[in-house]
Amino acid sequence: MNMELLNAHQAGKLMLFAGAGVSANLGLPTWSELTAQMALELGFDPKIFSTYGSPLALAEYYKKKKGNLGPLRSWMDREWHKPSTDVTTSEVHRLITLGKFSRIYTTNYDRWLEIAHDKFGVPYDKIASVADLVSVTEGRRQIVKLHGDFADDESLVLDETSYFQRLNFDTPLGIKLRNDVLGNSVLFIGYSLSDINIRLLFYRLTEMWGRAVLSSARPKSYLFMSRPNPVAQEVLRHWGIEMIVSEEDDPKQALTNFLRELVS
Incomplete structure (x- = not known):
């Protein structure tokens, strides 16, 4: 040390x-699971969606399309804080x-x-x-x-x-x-x-x-x-x-x- x-x-x-x-x-969920959730909410195939940009860029697109991060944030909160953890x-x-x-x-x-x-x-x-x-x-x-x-x-x-x-x-x-x-x-x-x-x-x-x-x-x-x-x-x-x-x-x-x- x-x-x-x-x-x-x-x-x-x-x-x-x-x-x-x-x-x-x-x-806890990974970035790939997070971008897959974005894809599902936006109507994309997760594997194809992941090739369209970095996770930050994909989140930017999600925010523009949805108007805010509210639905994604709610999903993240649930998935990141499961009672079993x-x-x-x-x-x-x-x-x-x-x-x-x-x-x-x-x-x-x-x-x-x-x-x-x-x-x-x-x-x-x-x-x-x-x-x-x-x-x-x-x-x-x-x-x-x-x-x-x-x-x-x-x-x-x-x-x-x-x-x-x-x-x-x-x-x-x-x-x-x-x-x-x-x-x-x-x-x-x-x-x-x-x-x-x-x-x-x-x-x-x-x-x-x-x-x-x-x-x-x-x-x-x-x-x-x-x-x-x-x-x-x-x-x-x-x-x-x-x-x-x-x-x-x-x-x-x-x-x-x-x-x-x-x-x-």
């Missing part, structure tokens, strides 16, 4: 970025709640991080909109829903336009993120480097660090991956993000082992 990473965590100066891989531990069985979620993360940012829409904090008795403030920013408690963990929350359709960053707007970092949540990353190390977990949107997020964050007055003194950032990727490792290193690779073949077990070592 990287000592700088351990020290940042122990000092409460490590910010967690949780992606879809974290939710995948609970068997038990978050206490997810060791990944338990370890995240026990960690000393100063902030938890997530690009996931589901509420399982919040539910896990409730189940394991860890107080937190959820931030998904401007209204949430005014009611935070000093010193309490913040769970920042960077791509929105099912409780508010308007907050959802699901289509291409809203995603690109969020990456401008000029909304209140974007400004908060910009301030937070300048004072904390960042650990990314649950992200796939085959997703161009995630690489764009990394690049934009790196741009922000580079524009900072004291860019040479920026805290280190880390990305945990379950498989080695020398190409991505070199690109990310150039961007100031260190890749941490597991020797465990199973992605779920790899993430569990890594968090266990970090948190304990």
